[in-house]
Amino acid sequence: MSSEESKCAFALTLARTVGLSKKYRQRRPFSRKSFCIDALTNVDLEIPFGSVTALVGESGSGKSTLASCLGLLEVPDRGEIWFEGSEISRWKSRKVAPLRPRIQIVFQQSSAALDPSFTAAEIIQEPLEVQRLESGPKLRMRACELMEEVGLSPDWAERSPLEFSGGQRQRLAIARAIALKPTLLIFDESFSGLDFSTQAQMLTLVLDLKTAHRLTYLLISHDLSLVGQVADFVAVMHQGSIVERGPRQQVFNNPLHLQTRQLLRSVQTLESAIPAAQTEGWQ
Amino acid sequence: MRYLHRRLIHATLLVVGASILCFFLTDLAPGSFFDEMKLNPQISSETIAALRTQYGLDEPLPIRYERWVKAVLKGEWGLSFAYNVSVRSLIVERARNTLVLTASATLLAWLIAVPLGVWISSQPGTWVDQLTMGGTSVLLAVPELVLVLGLLYLAIRTHAVPLGGMESVSFGQLGPWDKLRDLGLHLAIPVTTLVLCSLPILVRHVRTSMLEVLQAPFIQAARGHGIARVRLLLRYALPAAANPLISLFGLSVAGLLSGSLLVEVVTGWPGLGPLLLEASLSRDRYVLVGIVMCSTILMIVGTLIADVMLVIADPRVRLE
Numbered sequence: 001m002s003s004e005e006s007k008c009a010f011a012l013t014l015a016r017t018v019g020l021s022k023k024y025r026q027r028r029p030f031s032r033k034s035f036c037i038d039a040l041t042n043v044d045l046e047i048p049f050g051s052v053t054a055l056v057g058e059s060g061s062g063k064s065t066l067a068s069c070l071g072l073l074e075v076p077d078r079g080e081i082w083f084e085g086s087e088i089s090r091w092k093s094r095k096v097a098p099l100r101p102r103i104q105i106v107f108q109q110s111s112a113a114l115d116p117s118f119t120a121a122e123i124i125q126e127p128l129e130v131q132r133l134e135s136g137p138k139l140r141m142r143a144c145e146l147m148e149e150v151g152l153s154p155d156w157a158e159r160s161p162l163e164f165s166g167g168q169r170q171r172l173a174i175a176r177a178i179a180l181k182p183t184l185l186i187f188d189e190s191f192s193g194l195d196f197s198t199q200a201q202m203l204t205l206v207l208d209l210k211t212a213h214r215l216t217y218l219l220i221s222h223d224l225s226l227v228g229q230v231a232d233f234v235a236v237m238h239q240g241s242i243v244e245r246g247p248r249q250q251v252f253n254n255p256l257h258l259q260t261r262q263l264l265r266s267v268q269t270l271e272s273a274i275p276a277a278q279t280e281g282w283q
Numbered sequence: 284m285r286y287l288h289r290r291l292i293h294a295t296l297l298v299v300g301a302s303i304l305c306f307f308l309t310d311l312a313p314g315s316f317f318d319e320m321k322l323n324p325q326i327s328s329e330t331i332a333a334l335r336t337q338y339g340l341d342e343p344l345p346i347r348y349e350r351w352v353k354a355v356l357k358g359e360w361g362l363s364f365a366y367n368v369s370v371r372s373l374i375v376e377r378a379r380n381t382l383v384l385t386a387s388a389t390l391l392a393w394l395i396a397v398p399l400g401v402w403i404s405s406q407p408g409t410w411v412d413q414l415t416m417g418g419t420s421v422l423l424a425v426p427e428l429v430l431v432l433g434l435l436y437l438a439i440r441t442h443a444v445p446l447g448g449m450e451s452v453s454f455g456q457l458g459p460w461d462k463l464r465d466l467g468l469h470l471a472i473p474v475t476t477l478v479l480c481s482l483p484i485l486v487r488h489v490r491t492s493m494l495e496v497l498q499a500p501f502i503q504a505a506r507g508h509g510i511a512r513v514r515l516l517l518r519y520a521l522p523a524a525a526n527p528l529i530s531l532f533g534l535s536v537a538g539l540l541s542g543s544l545l546v547e548v549v550t551g552w553p554g555l556g557p558l559l560l561e562a563s564l565s566r567d568r569y570v571l572v573g574i575v576m577c578s579t580i581l582m583i584v585g586t587l588i589a590d591v592m593l594v595i596a597d598p599r600v601r602l603e
Contacts, residue, residue: 073503100509113500116598117522127508160598173504180508 057237361569381554400489533589
């Protein structure tokens with residue numbers, strides 16, 4: 001397929017990976033012999049414009065590595081990454097720089113994802129300043145606007161991120177991510193570790209933001225019940241490969257791969273276990 | 284302020300505790316300054332007994348300690364048996380010379396270690412990193428004495444720098460710039476030795492702290508925002524990696540008076556090292572206690588500075 005043909009074929013796709021592979025070389029303690037871990041093996045994934053694509057799988061299945069490759073934080077060993085019609089996996093860092101703001105990641109550990117030496121406002125201002133999107137007094141105004149947009153009071157602008165709760169920190173991380181006007185926002189297990197009520201609030205927020213900013217989401221999670229509420233498409237990862245993918249209804253109602261069935265079963269077991277435990281002993 | 288107040292009280296108690304321990308342990312050591320006099324047939328035992336009484340060595344230990352504390356409060360630190368002058372006057376000049384040496388070496392070591400550690404941490408596994416790590420391993424394995432002797436050998440062969448001492452014979456007649464140059468030349472061997480000894484530890488600490496921080500999600504997020512590599516390293520990673528380095532800096536300050544004793548003795552630098560050696564050999568007890576207490580106080584001050592710097596640098600510590 002020529003470059004022009006590829007561009008046409010992916011016209012409705014915001015991002016796509018083709019045959020993506022990534023290995024990590026490791027060494028055991030006190031040993032000179034190294035071994036390879038196949039984090040990704042021939043991963044093909046398509047993220048349509050304006051969709052919520054969920055990437056699910058057990059821990060260690062390669063979800064975060066795929067997110068890092070898509071977020072241009074890791075360079076794949078083999079394969080292609082297409083974004084907005086261009087193959088970007090082999091781009092040099094200088095060429096990648098203007099593309100970085102368009103793909104943003106919201107990380108899992110909100111406490112570790114925000115620099116503790118910055119205030120809440122500075123956390124949002126920094127990328128705006130670096131990318132020269134705002135300057136001077138407008139910089140602070142824009143940071144406060146973004147804080148308000150994600151449900152944080154601008155009065156908290158001078159607070160350290162350590163003074164925020166887990167949910168508030170994730171809101172701050174989202175505000176920082178949307179500050180750069182991205183087209184693809186990757187949530188790397190961003191909602192795990194939050195209680196159900198906060199998770200629900202966060203989901204409402206991100207869906208509102210998606211409409212307001214015309215965003216496309218890649219939602220990485222091991223929690224299928226969460227994914228089931230918002231995803232348009234679901235891809236299931238297992239041992240570095242995508243073993244099943246398709247529209248949410250198809251994957252949830254008619255799972256073909258054993259790994260998908262196991263993940264769905266674990267959700268059902270958990271859902272039935274909670275009411276049983278509540279009636280038996282929680283009172 | 285409350286934290287500083289608490290830490291100051293803590294430090295004062297520590298100084299008092301250390302002084303009691305130091306004074307009593309020195310007294311437990313066998314022999315005294317006047318024992319050697321017993322071998323001299325020209326000095327009678329009555330004279331020695333009179334000297335012991337004069338210097339208060341016949342008094343019980345707690346009384347002697349009380350007298351010493353009073354002397355310290357007066358700023359005299361007791362009397363040297365060998366020189367018959369106050370310990371303070373002996374220590375102050377020697378400590379100044381030691382500080383000239385150690386402060387230069389510490390400053391130079393940190394000025395080299397931080398940029399080098401940051402630079403190699405940004406390219407782990409490359410030949411530059413491996414070469415630096417190999418070099419630091421070799422330096423760590425070489426004893427301080429071997430290093431200083433090696434440098435002295437080089438100086439003998441090249442005649443590039445003076446072999447020992449702190450100043451030339453004609454130092455008094457030199458102009459200010461020539462005096463500075465002369466001091467610099469005399470500092471070359473001891474400073475190089477001290478820098479080569481402390482550099483591997485500092486470089487390795489900077490590298491390890493930076494490598495740990497560079498994996499943190501907030502650094503990955505900053506990379507994702509398109510922040511340039513140099514800014515990422517200096518504005519984001521280095522401040523976040525500073526905590527263990529600040530503690531290490533406190534230890535560097537703590538070692539300013541005690542870290543160069545061997546080098547001073549070998550290179551003939553007129554600092555506390557040769558004085559401590561002399562005082563130990565001749566059992567000049569108050570000089571010994573004075574030097575040890577100076578090092579202890581600097582150790583406590585060093586850790587206090589590090590603790591305060593940590594509070595200023597890290598909001599997490601402030602919130603705790």
